[in-house]
Amino acid sequence: MYFIQHIESITHQDSFQKENLWSILKPLEADHALISPDYKTYIPAAALRRLSTILRMGIAASKACQEKVALEFDSISVGTGLGCLTDTEKFLVTINTVSGDILSPTAFIQSTHNTISGQISLDLKNHAYNMTHTQNAVSFEVALMDAMLCVDEGKKSVLAGAADEAIPFLDRLRGSLIETTHPFTSGATFAVISSDKNQSIAHIRACQVIFSGDNPEAAVSAFLKARQTELTDSDLILEAGEQFASFGAKHHHFLDYSGYYQSASAFALHLAHDWFLENPEAKNALIINNQETGKLGLTLVSRNEA
Amino acid sequence: MRIYVTGYGVISSIGENVEETLISLRSEKTGIRQGQKTYTERFKVGEIRWSNDELVERFSLTQHASRTALLGMIAAKEAFKGHELLADVKTGLISGTSVGGMDVSEIAYKDFLNGETDDLNVYRNHPSGTTSEQIAKELGIDGYVNTISTACSSAANSMMLGARMLLNGQLDRAVVGGTDGLSQFTISGFRSLMIFDDEWCRPFDETRKGLNLGEGAGFLVLETEETIQKTGKKPLAVLSGWSNASDAYHQTASSPEGLGATLSMKGALSIAGLKPEDIDYINAHGTATPNNDLSESHGIKNVFGNTVPPFSSTKAYTGHTLAASGGIEAVFGILALNNGSLLPNLNFSQAIEETGLTPVKNYSEGNDVKHILSNSFGFGGNNSTIILSKV
Amino acid sequence: MSDLKENLKAQIIEQLNLEDLTPADIQDDAPLFGDQGLGLDSIDALEFIVLLDSNYGIKITDPSQGKEIFQSVNTLADFISKNQ
Numbered sequence: 001m002y003f004i005q006h007i008e009s010i011t012h013q014d015s016f017q018k019e020n021l022w023s024i025l026k027p028l029e030a031d032h033a034l035i036s037p038d039y040k041t042y043i044p045a046a047a048l049r050r051l052s053t054i055l056r057m058g059i060a061a062s063k064a065c066q067e068k069v070a071l072e073f074d075s076i077s078v079g080t081g082l083g084c085l086t087d088t089e090k091f092l093v094t095i096n097t098v099s100g101d102i103l104s105p106t107a108f109i110q111s112t113h114n115t116i117s118g119q120i121s122l123d124l125k126n127h128a129y130n131m132t133h134t135q136n137a138v139s140f141e142v143a144l145m146d147a148m149l150c151v152d153e154g155k156k157s158v159l160a161g162a163a164d165e166a167i168p169f170l171d172r173l174r175g176s177l178i179e180t181t182h183p184f185t186s187g188a189t190f191a192v193i194s195s196d197k198n199q200s201i202a203h204i205r206a207c208q209v210i211f212s213g214d215n216p217e218a219a220v221s222a223f224l225k226a227r228q229t230e231l232t233d234s235d236l237i238l239e240a241g242e243q244f245a246s247f248g249a250k251h252h253h254f255l256d257y258s259g260y261y262q263s264a265s266a267f268a269l270h271l272a273h274d275w276f277l278e279n280p281e282a283k284n285a286l287i288i289n290n291q292e293t294g295k296l297g298l299t300l301v302s303r304n305e306a
Numbered sequence: 307m308r309i310y311v312t313g314y315g316v317i318s319s320i321g322e323n324v325e326e327t328l329i330s331l332r333s334e335k336t337g338i339r340q341g342q343k344t345y346t347e348r349f350k351v352g353e354i355r356w357s358n359d360e361l362v363e364r365f366s367l368t369q370h371a372s373r374t375a376l377l378g379m380i381a382a383k384e385a386f387k388g389h390e391l392l393a394d395v396k397t398g399l400i401s402g403t404s405v406g407g408m409d410v411s412e413i414a415y416k417d418f419l420n421g422e423t424d425d426l427n428v429y430r431n432h433p434s435g436t437t438s439e440q441i442a443k444e445l446g447i448d449g450y451v452n453t454i455s456t457a458c459s460s461a462a463n464s465m466m467l468g469a470r471m472l473l474n475g476q477l478d479r480a481v482v483g484g485t486d487g488l489s490q491f492t493i494s495g496f497r498s499l500m501i502f503d504d505e506w507c508r509p510f511d512e513t514r515k516g517l518n519l520g521e522g523a524g525f526l527v528l529e530t531e532e533t534i535q536k537t538g539k540k541p542l543a544v545l546s547g548w549s550n551a552s553d554a555y556h557q558t559a560s561s562p563e564g565l566g567a568t569l570s571m572k573g574a575l576s577i578a579g580l581k582p583e584d585i586d587y588i589n590a591h592g593t594a595t596p597n598n599d600l601s602e603s604h605g606i607k608n609v610f611g612n613t614v615p616p617f618s619s620t621k622a623y624t625g626h627t628l629a630a631s632g633g634i635e636a637v638f639g640i641l642a643l644n645n646g647s648l649l650p651n652l653n654f655s656q657a658i659e660e661t662g663l664t665p666v667k668n669y670s671e672g673n674d675v676k677h678i679l680s681n682s683f684g685f686g687g688n689n690s691t692i693i694l695s696k697v
Numbered sequence: 698m699s700d701l702k703e704n705l706k707a708q709i710i711e712q713l714n715l716e717d718l719t720p721a722d723i724q725d726d727a728p729l730f731g732d733q734g735l736g737l738d739s740i741d742a743l744e745f746i747v748l749l750d751s752n753y754g755i756k757i758t759d760p761s762q763g764k765e766i767f768q769s770v771n772t773l774a775d776f777i778s779k780n781q
């Protein structure tokens with residue numbers, strides 16, 4: 001069993017260190033912006049001065065998780081769709097505008113996708129397994145699957161999460177690289193997963209990615225059938241769209257709350273988890289991540305039995 | 307349960323396939339030379355001579371894509387040659403890359419900066435995840451696709467994840483490895499770090515100054531015992547051990563005592579159920595930067611004590627191929643197992659004073675090589691080790 | 698010389714994103730690296746090389762030279778005035 005011990009999000013909602021996301025949740029307003037905690041509380045000044053938004057979010061959310069669980073993480077698995085865009089763009093500008101051979105290295109160093117997980121390990125002085133996954137819109141799901149595999153292998157305190165950051169340049173790629181009508185946003189969600197129940201209220205029953213997704217409805221049904229459940233048993237469906245709006249008792253388009261970033265389905269996991277706080281009768285929540293055509297990330301979250 | 311390697315493929319500056327690669331290894335012939343492209347012409351690089359369009363034609367690829375994706379398709383296709391897609395063999399592809407499609411997106415972005423019209427469709431090739439989806443498509447694989455991006459340990463980590471998913475029953479067969487094409491971005495990046503040697507790199511040498519960059523891809527096909535019953539494939543080697551650990555010391559530098567390296571080597575030995583004295587050859591990460599080679603030497607001494615097995619870095623053959631290096635070097639490892647080879651550390655003359663370790667200097671065959679340990683270390687203190695064993 | 702040092706302090710703060718510091722916080726002879734001083738690291742040493750190149754036209758090609766030069770604002774100013 002993959003019990004969710006704790007979960008934290010930094011997003012365009014006021015989501016960080018909140019008991020129950022549903023109590024603060026509102027549709028994104030026109031003047032929405034990332035709601036950042038005071039990062040100085042979480043990150044030493046000497047490290048903070050260099051860090052871009054994606055790194056700050058990742059470290060603060062992970063650290064807030066580590067503070068809430070007894071065991072030091074014995075595995076860290078992070079997903080990111082487009083990685084450290086701010087530093088990538090900064091270094092691209094440097095190499096195209098600075099003449100000569102002496103270039104500022106900081107942006108290059110922090111441009112690689114695994115800067116997020118690397119900085120988390122550095123900040124926590126953590127020597128455990130440290131992995132970075134990137135698979136476009138299912139980056140969080142592949143990272144979560146690795147985390148669940150770590151639990152299967154006997155790890156006791158597994159950190160799984162995802163982060164992505166928006167840069168203004170993304171707006172130029174609407175319709176080419178990215179198909180969405182939602183605003184581009186930034187966000188990070190990190191969760192601690194363990195095979196021990198402890199105080200946990202919900203667990204992840206299954207997570208799967210599907211790349212032969214020409215028939216999403218059949219794929220979702222097959223995924224649920226393999227877990228002895230079906231679409232109509234879902235108390236909540238969180239979807240990156242409206243295709244499954246008529247199934248399940250309650251349906252939300254999660255990008256309406258998070259805005260668009262590739263790993264926003266991690267925020268949907270947080271929403272699913274807190275749904276069980278909000279709704280004492282609810283048993284199952286299904287996350288259907290169909291952000292990208294032909295690709296599906298499916299995560300089934302269930303309330304723990306008493 | 308054993309994890310078998312049933313296919314391998316490689317492309318780098320020393321060969322376009324496994325056969326050519328072995329010939330170059332035997333003849334101690336480096337692939338590093340003065341670069342031929344606008345962004346490499348000032349440097350010594352392990353470059354593949356063909357342009358992207360030439361690669362598509364020469365290797366009969368069905369897609370035009372970034373260099374990273376194309377090189378990955380070439381090596382993965384060679385690895386998967388003779389393998390069939392079967393309904394009851396769930397097959398996944400896990401590829402490692404550090405820069406993804408940067409070689410094409412950086413050109414479009416330059417146009418944008420210069421106020422010229424950039425082709426927005428080019429950016430579709432940029433995401434690292436897309437490079438893997440393109441490689442998977444070339445092979446017809448749609449069961450599971452994932453991309454590991456842990457800088458220079460990416461390919462090793464892909465192999466490790468593939469093995470774990472096979473053991474766990476999530477996949478029956480996995481095509482695993484890594485790929486990275488050279489780009490202006492990477493070359494400028496490593497120059498900004500001032501760990502770039504303008505001369506031929508000299509891994510594990512007292513006078514080493516830094517690395518030469520390279521490009522390429524290396525892929526393996528992994529199958530379980532049960533899968534082999536279905537596919538009838540003959541194993542080339544066993545992937546017997548793997549481990550990843552975090553150095554947690556510094557953003558780019560390795561800890562002086564090689565803590566992360568020590569943890570990853572010990573972890574891989576433990577998974578393989580082997581003792582340090584069982585290892586017959588170490589293919590070191592050995593980038594030839596002052597910091598890596600010293601730290602790795604300490605790590606090796608921490609694990610192997612005073613009886614360090616024959617070891618070498620093959621980076622002086624290929625240059626540092628970043629995310630591809632673990633995949634390319636795994637292919638070298640399998641060749642070494644099956645030919646009893648010890649691979650030389652080219653350009654070596656003088657041991658590092660502080661550690662006194664002397665690597666293998668000449669190519670030889672017919673040695674008793676049963677187990678090989680291969681290291682790959684990445685930025686952010688990401689340390690990985692795999693162990694390959696004779697069938 | 699004192700102008701040079703004041704300029705240097707402002708440039709260090711900018712190049713290394715030391716947003717919380719003002720030039721007055723940096724003593725001329727205080728160590729820049731290590732826990733005793735500003736706590737700078739090897740990445741900052743590379744940024745110093747960029748600073749010397751872009752502001753003073755001085756090129757350092759071997760980063761190991763930096764150890765001596767980047768000890769304090771005093772040693773940096775000394776090096777700049779001798780090499781400009």
